[in-house]
Amino acid sequence: SNLNGPKPIRRLEEAVINRIAAGEIIHRPSSALKELLENCLDAGATSIRVTAKDGGMKLLQVQDNGSGIRKADLLILAERFTTSKISSFKDLERLTTYGFRGEALASVSYVSQLSVVTKTKSDTCAWKATYVDGRLASKDGSPAEPKACAGNDGTIINVENLFYNTPTRLSSLRGSSEEYSRILDVVTKYAVHNPHVSFTCKKSGSSAPDITTPSGSSVKQAIGQLYGQTIAKELLETKVSSNEDSSMVVDEAEEAWAAEVFFTSPNYQAKKMVFLLFINHRLVESPRIKKALETIYTGILPKGASPFVYLSLQIDPRSVDVNVHPTKREVHFLDEEQTTQKICDAVHAILVGQNQSKTFEYQT
Numbered sequence: 001s002n003l004n005g006p007k008p009i010r011r012l013e014e015a016v017i018n019r020i021a022a023g024e025i026i027h028r029p030s031s032a033l034k035e036l037l038e039n040c041l042d043a044g045a046t047s048i049r050v051t052a053k054d055g056g057m058k059l060l061q062v063q064d065n066g067s068g069i070r071k072a073d074l075l076i077l078a079e080r081f082t083t084s085k086i087s088s089f090k091d092l093e094r095l096t097t098y099g100f101r102g103e104a105l106a107s108v109s110y111v112s113q114l115s116v117v118t119k120t121k122s123d124t125c126a127w128k129a130t131y132v133d134g135r136l137a138s139k140d141g142s143p144a145e146p147k148a149c150a151g152n153d154g155t156i157i158n159v160e161n162l163f164y165n166t167p168t169r170l171s172s173l174r175g176s177s178e179e180y181s182r183i184l185d186v187v188t189k190y191a192v193h194n195p196h197v198s199f200t201c202k203k204s205g206s207s208a209p210d211i212t213t214p215s216g217s218s219v220k221q222a223i224g225q226l227y228g229q230t231i232a233k234e235l236l237e238t239k240v241s242s243n244e245d246s247s248m249v250v251d252e253a254e255e256a257w258a259a260e261v262f263f264t265s266p267n268y269q270a271k272k273m274v275f276l277l278f279i280n281h282r283l284v285e286s287p288r289i290k291k292a293l294e295t296i297y298t299g300i301l302p303k304g305a306s307p308f309v310y311l312s313l314q315i316d317p318r319s320v321d322v323n324v325h326p327t328k329r330e331v332h333f334l335d336e337e338q339t340t341q342k343i344c345d346a347v348h349a350i351l352v353g354q355n356q357s358k359t360f361e362y363q364t
């Protein structure tokens with residue numbers, strides 16, 4: 001009819017809506033992995049084993065020894081907005097878990113073949129469930145009930161054939177070795193931040209893991225083990241918080257925060273900056289904070305040399321907006337600039353002290 005007239009507005013099918021939403025959360029194997037690791041940590045795991053086939057594109061498996069999932073919850077496990085972690089909007093203000101919106105497993109199930117084997121302590125056997133598009137179903141899409149099987153306490157999540165149904169996304173991925181190195185990077189960073197948890201990461205079919213960490217070590221030990229002793233040897237450390245110099249009256253409304261920083265001394269010089277940033281235990285990115293820290297080292301390090309910095313920042317959950325980005329990767333918080341400045345000042349003071357003592361050593 002009228003070519004220039006308005007086109008009719010249609011309601012998208014639910015599965016289409018959910019697949020679009022899933023694409024915003026799951027960009028590649030490593031972003032799926034991040035969600036899965038956070039779930040393991042939320043479940044109180046002390047051991048997490050990651051296996052990847054074809055850079056995680058054929059298979060991404062994450063096994064933990066956490067709480068397990070109740071059999072009764074398996075029915076809605078992979079539906080959107082089903083979560084055990086919050087029950088009201090207000091709960092977002094005192095969030096202590098990584099997850100909160102119950103979208104991760106749902107998203108995974110819309111862009112891959114998802115299966116779960118899980119056992120709680122009180123279960124006498126494990127249960128295996130497979131999902132397609134948020135629902136219990138076998139790979140051909142026909143409904144499938146959870147099946148009893150053998151298994152350890154905890155949960156195994158299998159993500160198979162990621163993006164099999166979204167070819168454009170699939171073709172946007174890099175080769176398996178590039179995707180696998182991103183997987184290693186995510187595991188490495190979570191292993192540094194959670195040195196109490198034992199991590200392994202390996203390629204499927206290989207007997208030697210590429211990453212193994214023991215449980216019960218320290219951040220410094222983990223950095224040494226994962227990034228090398230050259231870095232660990234030159235590691236300085238400081239803690240900074242909002243109310244250090246609070247001889248002044250602290251305003252009730254003032255945002256409390258505390259930071260722990262591990263950073264290399266001027267003796268360590270890398271080609272590219274390695275920066276690990278965790279805000280309220282979430283691995284996030286902040287080009288601004290990274291830049292600020294990198295800038296401290298100009299004038300301290302020779303031109304072209306860069307440091308290693310690990311920063312763990314804990315902020316009153318009320319002043320963090322974790323809800324900005326579906327991947328929760330970008331986080332904004334109140335007084336970001338001042339907080340960053342204060343952390344940088346503390347790091348700078350120590351580095352300058354280091355530099356002086358170094359000069360001093362040479363003089364004597």
Ligand code: ADP
Pocket residue numbers: 035039040043064066067068069077082083084085098099100101102103104105106155
């Ligand atoms: P969220 O983490 O936001 O709640 P997810 O889709 O990631 O949403 O997970 C949905 C629910 O499944 C979680 O709230 C949790 O109860 C359960 N769950 C997921 N992974 C695990 C796991 N590894 N161990 C125990 N429970 C899990």
Ligand code: MG
Pocket residue numbers: 035038039098099100104105
């Ligand atoms: Mg989650």
